[in-house]
Amino acid sequence: MSCSSARLAQQIAFINEIEKLKLVYRRNRTIDQSRFENSAEHSWHLALMAMVLAEHANTPGLDIFTVVKMLLIHDLVEIYAGDTWLYDAAGALVQAEKEAWAAQQLFALLPADQAAEFHQLWEAFVARATPEATFAASLDALQPLLNYLLSGSPGEPGDMLAEQDVLGRKQGIAQGSQTLWELAQDVIAASTARGLYAA
Amino acid sequence: MSCSSARLAQQIAFINEIEKLKLVYRRNRTIDQSRFENSAEHSWHLALMAMVLAEHANTPGLDIFTVVKMLLIHDLVEIYAGDTWLYDAAGALVQAEKEAWAAQQLFALLPADQAAEFHQLWEAFVARATPEATFAASLDALQPLLNYLLSGSPGEPGDMLAEQDVLGRKQGIAQGSQTLWELAQDVIAASTARGLYAA
Numbered sequence: 001m002s003c004s005s006a007r008l009a010q011q012i013a014f015i016n017e018i019e020k021l022k023l024v025y026r027r028n029r030t031i032d033q034s035r036f037e038n039s040a041e042h043s044w045h046l047a048l049m050a051m052v053l054a055e056h057a058n059t060p061g062l063d064i065f066t067v068v069k070m071l072l073i074h075d076l077v078e079i080y081a082g083d084t085w086l087y088d089a090a091g092a093l094v095q096a097e098k099e100a101w102a103a104q105q106l107f108a109l110l111p112a113d114q115a116a117e118f119h120q121l122w123e124a125f126v127a128r129a130t131p132e133a134t135f136a137a138s139l140d141a142l143q144p145l146l147n148y149l150l151s152g153s154p155g156e157p158g159d160m161l162a163e164q165d166v167l168g169r170k171q172g173i174a175q176g177s178q179t180l181w182e183l184a185q186d187v188i189a190a191s192t193a194r195g196l197y198a199a
Numbered sequence: 200m201s202c203s204s205a206r207l208a209q210q211i212a213f214i215n216e217i218e219k220l221k222l223v224y225r226r227n228r229t230i231d232q233s234r235f236e237n238s239a240e241h242s243w244h245l246a247l248m249a250m251v252l253a254e255h256a257n258t259p260g261l262d263i264f265t266v267v268k269m270l271l272i273h274d275l276v277e278i279y280a281g282d283t284w285l286y287d288a289a290g291a292l293v294q295a296e297k298e299a300w301a302a303q304q305l306f307a308l309l310p311a312d313q314a315a316e317f318h319q320l321w322e323a324f325v326a327r328a329t330p331e332a333t334f335a336a337s338l339d340a341l342q343p344l345l346n347y348l349l350s351g352s353p354g355e356p357g358d359m360l361a362e363q364d365v366l367g368r369k370q371g372i373a374q375g376s377q378t379l380w381e382l383a384q385d386v387i388a389a390s391t392a393r394g395l396y397a398a
């Protein structure tokens with residue numbers, strides 16, 4: 001394809017490459033249970049959650065566009081690094097290194113100024129370095145809980161996560177939003193009542 | 200679920216309802232051709248395109264967050280109204296009425312102030328009422344062209360869209376961005392060369 005400028009060609013190469021996020025599948029399912037949710041539609045859902053739930057952030061006056069941008073790009077590294085399940089401790093150890101490498105590869109497709117902007121957004125998100133990053137991370141932790149209550153099926157008792165383990169893993173939601181952490185506890189309790197977690 | 204406030208309960212009802220956009224499938228495919236693309240991941244892709252391609256808008260100084268918000272919500276009406284293919288003229292006639300009804304239903308789940316904000320964004324997008332809406336519409340028209348060149352397979356000659364018809368349907372891209380319209384023409388020509396449109 002002939003592009004009107006080298007800069008536009010770089011931008012289109014990036015836009016084409018991120019098509020692949022639609023093929024990174026998560027553990028959660030669509031609500032008809034026909035397939036696994038992918039990281040692109042998950043990111044879309046999070047961006048809309050940021051628009052709707054902004055007022056519940058612990059820190060008032062957040063830059064919501066920054067939250068939205070972080071959420072739109074936060075999972076792009078999975079294109080090269082894969083998705084690691086929150087409850088997989090061994091996988092998490094090497095995952096951080098793989099993701100740093102993946103961010104380097106992927107954002108380098110963009111023109112240098114945009115590569116730097118995207119890299120900075122992603123690093124702030126990973127490090128929970130700003131109130132925007134902390135709130136974005138709270139939404140990222142909340143969305144699968146909401147989805148699971150809608151789409152989950154009671155499993156074999158031996159396969160189920162324990163409610164106490166889920167509560168422990170998700171308590172970081174309180175750092176971005178005390179209100180959403182209270183909501184999350186209600187959602188987790190409702191899921192246990194439905195047989196989705198072991199009591 | 201007991202929510203900490205009626206307002207939060209409305210917001211969560213909306214967030215749960217829009218799960219359904221992940222089940223509205225389009226004509227385009229994922230790049231591994233394993234399934235059809237859905238409107239949620241399409242909307243995610245568009246929001247990222249707005250972040251990356253903003254500088255190519257005909258109108259300088261656009262409010263890019265408004266463009267992103269429009270793109271994140273532009274297809275939500277399909278949850279109730281379904282997707283109408285761009286080339287289906289009969290379907291388009293009743294579609295506008297169905298979508299206005301769908302917007303009413305869906306945004307009414309939100310608290311009144313947010314319902315009004317979302318409705319206004321959606322109406323501006325549909326009417327191409329602002330430079331932000333016009334640029335958002337150009338991205339919405341461009342994305343499936345980029346995707347099709349990556350994911351399409353040459354079809355039976357009788358089934359293929361004609362290149363001239365595609366050029367006619369897509370020329371509105373120029374209203375939001377002359378640069379992206381020139382790119383789109385290159386993408387269409389490359390697709391014809393690959394046997395994806397009839398010359």
Ligand SMILES: [Ca+2]
Binds near residue numbers: 241273274339
């Ligand atoms: Ca669309």
